Amino acid sequence: MAARLSVKQDYESLLDKYDTWLFDCDGVLWEGDRLIDGAIEVLQLLREKKKSVLFVTNNATKSRKSYKTKFDKLGVEAHVDEIFGSAFASAVYISSVLKLPKDKKVYVIGMSGIEEELKEEGISYIGGTDPADYTLEPFSLANFTPDPSVGAVLCGLDTAINYTKLSKAFQYLIRNPGCAFLATNEDSTYPAADGLLPGAGSISAPLRYAYAKDPISIGKPNGTMLECIKAKHDFDPKRTLMIGDRLNTDIQFGKNGGLDTLLVLTGITKEEEITGPNASPIIPDYVTKSLGDLRILKS
């Protein structure tokens, strides 16, 4: 049963117990470009208390560097080496786990975040934001010559998805021998500022259905992101708290990594998913309405 945080002492106990605080972004710090009330003050307070603050997002639309620009624009203190996104984790996975040969390429369904991180990792790619794939024209196989050097398809959130991109990715999967099928993450929905939108998982779903195979998903709840963090930061999992808004990614990610977890209700997960007869079996250690609730620590 999750402990419902309510009085100041509840929040003070978190400060005593945890040195490292991992923050999911969408639905915790902000929705789209709309900051969650109190987020800035709480992050500042944690830094004043000498807590290690890290950001762990499944959103692959931005690279770590372009996320830093978003943090700056919104007035949230963050340093590039504190930011971990699924685009970065995917690039690390392709180079260090899949070990894609240097003469091979990745066909990308996704945006600049993936492209920038692949480039930074020295991985060649095609597709992505290439204008040639940005079309609503009917796709014709007669005019398509697949690139034989494509050794992986990587699919992330792509707000310009179209039939041409899906068709090319599908062709690579069925035609290029051993072509890996990878997803940055599988969030079904995306918590935008004014409501829910289809998430990365809903972008790769048509491919999964056509290809009749599931991709290897790299983002939360899978451990690759935590491995990326461990490669850059020392922390004690027993004194680390994962704060998230989605049960099957953030909270499961924390559980998989041996971390305690705090669920906030400002994003995807709603009250009825954690209480009552249909409650999810994924149970966080703590629940609070919003990250802003921790402002009580300033009083």
Ligand SMILES: O=C(O)[C@H](O)[C@H](O)COP(=O)(O)O
């Ligand atoms: O569809 C997606 O990719 C996700 O909804 C989204 O971007 C999740 O980001 P996070 O909550 O992990 O920051």
Ligand SMILES: [Mg+2]
């Ligand atoms: Mg989230």
